[in-house]
Amino acid sequence: MFYQDIESAKRDIAWLTQACALPPFSVLRLTSYELEILEQTLENTEEKSILSLYDHLFENLGLKSTQWSNSISHAHLPVLALVPGEGIRIVIEKEAEGSWKSEGRDGIRSCRTFPKDTWFTSIKSERKSIDKLSAKEMFKAIALEQKPIIWYAAIASLSINILALATSFFSMQVYDRVIPTQGLSTLAALSVGVFVAIFLEMILKLSRSYILDRAATSMDMAYSHHIFDRFLKIRLDVLPRSIGTLSGQLQGYATVRAFISAVALYVFIDFPFSMIFLAVIIMLAGWMIGAIVLGFLIIAIFVGMIFRKKIEELSRTSTLALHQKLGLLVESVENAENVKASGAGWKLLSRWNALSEDAIHDDIRIRHYSEMSSYVSGFLQQLSYISLVAMGAYLVSTTENLTMGGLIATTILSGRALSPIAMLPNLLVQWGKTKMAVEDLDRVYALERDNEGMERPLSPVVIAPHFRLENAQFSYGENAPSINMGGITIAPGERVAILGMIGSGKSTLLKMLAGLYRPKQGKVFISGMDMQHISRNRLNEMIGYLPQNVKLISGTLRDNILLGLAGINDEMVLDAAKQTGLIHLINVLAQGLDAPVPEGGESVSGGQKQMIALTRLILMKPKAWLLDEPTANMDERTERQMLEAIDRRLSPESTLVVVTHKPALLGLVNRVIVVTPQGVVMDGPKEVILAKLNPTAQVKK
Numbered sequence: 001m002f003y004q005d006i007e008s009a010k011r012d013i014a015w016l017t018q019a020c021a022l023p024p025f026s027v028l029r030l031t032s033y034e035l036e037i038l039e040q041t042l043e044n045t046e047e048k049s050i051l052s053l054y055d056h057l058f059e060n061l062g063l064k065s066t067q068w069s070n071s072i073s074h075a076h077l078p079v080l081a082l083v084p085g086e087g088i089r090i091v092i093e094k095e096a097e098g099s100w101k102s103e104g105r106d107g108i109r110s111c112r113t114f115p116k117d118t119w120f121t122s123i124k125s126e127r128k129s130i131d132k133l134s135a136k137e138m139f140k141a142i143a144l145e146q147k148p149i150i151w152y153a154a155i156a157s158l159s160i161n162i163l164a165l166a167t168s169f170f171s172m173q174v175y176d177r178v179i180p181t182q183g184l185s186t187l188a189a190l191s192v193g194v195f196v197a198i199f200l201e202m203i204l205k206l207s208r209s210y211i212l213d214r215a216a217t218s219m220d221m222a223y224s225h226h227i228f229d230r231f232l233k234i235r236l237d238v239l240p241r242s243i244g245t246l247s248g249q250l251q252g253y254a255t256v257r258a259f260i261s262a263v264a265l266y267v268f269i270d271f272p273f274s275m276i277f278l279a280v281i282i283m284l285a286g287w288m289i290g291a292i293v294l295g296f297l298i299i300a301i302f303v304g305m306i307f308r309k310k311i312e313e314l315s316r317t318s319t320l321a322l323h324q325k326l327g328l329l330v331e332s333v334e335n336a337e338n339v340k341a342s343g344a345g346w347k348l349l350s351r352w353n354a355l356s357e358d359a360i361h362d363d364i365r366i367r368h369y370s371e372m373s374s375y376v377s378g379f380l381q382q383l384s385y386i387s388l389v390a391m392g393a394y395l396v397s398t399t400e401n402l403t404m405g406g407l408i409a410t411t412i413l414s415g416r417a418l419s420p421i422a423m424l425p426n427l428l429v430q431w432g433k434t435k436m437a438v439e440d441l442d443r444v445y446a447l448e449r450d451n452e453g454m455e456r457p458l459s460p461v462v463i464a465p466h467f468r469l470e471n472a473q474f475s476y477g478e479n480a481p482s483i484n485m486g487g488i489t490i491a492p493g494e495r496v497a498i499l500g501m502i503g504s505g506k507s508t509l510l511k512m513l514a515g516l517y518r519p520k521q522g523k524v525f526i527s528g529m530d531m532q533h534i535s536r537n538r539l540n541e542m543i544g545y546l547p548q549n550v551k552l553i554s555g556t557l558r559d560n561i562l563l564g565l566a567g568i569n570d571e572m573v574l575d576a577a578k579q580t581g582l583i584h585l586i587n588v589l590a591q592g593l594d595a596p597v598p599e600g601g602e603s604v605s606g607g608q609k610q611m612i613a614l615t616r617l618i619l620m621k622p623k624a625w626l627l628d629e630p631t632a633n634m635d636e637r638t639e640r641q642m643l644e645a646i647d648r649r650l651s652p653e654s655t656l657v658v659v660t661h662k663p664a665l666l667g668l669v670n671r672v673i674v675v676t677p678q679g680v681v682m683d684g685p686k687e688v689i690l691a692k693l694n695p696t697a698q699v700k701k
Contacts, residue, residue, distance in 0.1 A: 013057070024125045077093065100112075133445065156207055237516070561612060
């Protein structure tokens with residue numbers, strides 16, 4: 001046995017995928033979701049299948065396939081060793097005296113030999129491409145992971161269709177043997193046999209349904225996880241501005257998954273078995289009858305292809321209209337107060353009605369073509385049945401090649417052989433919507449991510465809050481004017497205020513310093529490193545950014561305070577809340593920290609939102625504080641308390657950059673930078689710059 005209990009195996013997996021500092025595992029980390037799935041798999045894995053589990057883990061991490069062996073070679077190091085009774089160790093070196101040096105959960109140690117039945121596999125990374133993964137490739141990769149389940153479903157379908165032949169042969173035997181000979185005992189035996197067959201068919205159908213439901217659930221979970229994870233990694237400056245359209249695009253995966261499941265069953269199960277039934281028909285009734293069924297099958301497929309292109313075009317325009325409707329709905333909900341106050345409801349209603357009309361007309365036309373395809377398919381099925389019966393009756397009457405029982409069995413089988421025709425209209429509609437959904441998601445996947453082009457972003461342990469902009473320029477679109485920040489250097493421990501008129505780029509500068517925006521030209525450096533080369537997670541740990549408009553997420557007040565933080569207890573939260581004044585809000589709420597917060601956080605005021613965000617920053621203890629109008633919605637008393645809390649938390653090494661129009665915040669800084677869209681126009685000590693801006697002003701020390 002490799003492990004004494006399941007918990008030991010879980011600890012090994014967690015160490016290897018989350019804490020191991022050895023390459024390549026130090027940079028190949030599983031997400032929490034992927035680790036949870038692996039642990040669930042582990043609970044259902046038998047001892048003898050542990051090797052297969054690590055095979056799957058290597059595949060998930062992008063390592064070369066395992067090649068297990070009972071021997072170890074110095075040339076293949078590093079090697080993963082699976083030691084009986086102990087678990088995994090990574091063998092990293094053969095020492096001079098012949099000992100093997102290895103690392104595990106308990107640290108590093110050396111041993112001369114490994115126990116018997118220890119298995120070894122070399123650890124080598126696959127050569128990776130840093131090309132972007134498209135949505136189409138993502139769907140394909142996840143669908144291919146379900147191949148074993150599809151094979152099980154195909155085997156079940158094979159059995160179902162074989163058993164379905166029993167009904168046809170039962171009818172043939174009754175008409176050809178039982179009725180002419182009045183063989184009641186034969187009838188009883190046949191009836192019992194066909195009853196068993198149809199009962200087994202029902203059980204197999206239920207089993208297939210369960211198998212396919214498992215596959216659908218697994219695919220849905222994988223697709224939704226991958227798509228939302230991809231969305232979260234999109235860099236902020238390239239994120240589409242239309243929230244509704246983006247939401248509609250991200251939700252399209254359900255349509256794709258449904259189509260993949262349907263087409264897989266159609267291509268690998270329904271259509272092939274249609275050919276099998278056709279072959280049985282030819283065996284029973286000959287080529288003339290088989291030619292009738294085959295001819296109508298080909299005609300039906302051709303008719304379906306005629307309607308496909310039109311349905312695809314209409315699906316595109318319908319989906320676009322639905323995305324625009326969703327975007328308008330989101331805008332209207334978010335700006336309900338402004339819409340109501342300005343009396344603009346009639347204008348939005350007019351746009352809504354126009355979009356609804358376009359979507360409805362497109363859907364009606366899609367349904368019209370789908371129904372036409374369905375009606376033509378039904379007509380062809382009926383015509384095929386009539387032609388088959390007529391030709392069969394002629395052959396029964398004029399030849400001895402076909403019996404009455406054979407004709408009845410053939411008509412039953414023809415229904416199954418032509419049944420895929422009835423599925424074509426629905427598949428065509430699904431195809432049109434699926435193609436549009438994949439194209440929408442491909443546009444999302446084409447957006448640049450944090451650390452775009454980096455296979456393994458840097459994650460340095462020590463990062464000094466030292467910022468430097470080098471010829472930095474930014475614009476919000478191809479035709480939008482550029483904001484030129486030129487070169488700015490902010491040393492560790494400096495406290496800087498950014499001043500400027502509206503639209504001068506103050507907030508944009510702060511977002512570039514936070515790594516949320518990437519300059520269109522030039523670079524932003526932190527601690528001498530290009531910020532785009534540093535892992536987003538590492539930047540989040542050392543940079544505390546407070547936006548001008550704080551948005552809360554649905555959940556509880558505690559959830560919003562602890563957003564992205566770990567290892568924080570209630571005592572720490574309450575202590576920080578006392579410093580910022582948030583404790584007054586907590587005490588007023590009947591449920592305290594467990595008070596529910598709706599979407600958008602409209603249950604609290606703008607100033608209270610800023611207090612929540614600042615409380616979180618205090619708990620975070622960042623090295624760099626980037627604050628955008630942090631007290632814009634606060635009264636003087638609350639503002640004074642907030643500034644005192646920030647000042648107490650700033651260490652001599654902490655860097656502070658604050659965008660503000662309020663003189664009170666200038667008491668926190670010792671340097672002022674004045675910016676315009678053309679660049680920095682003033683930069684120097686606070687007293688000097690403020691004296692230039694307003695010689696009569698009293699500078700707050």
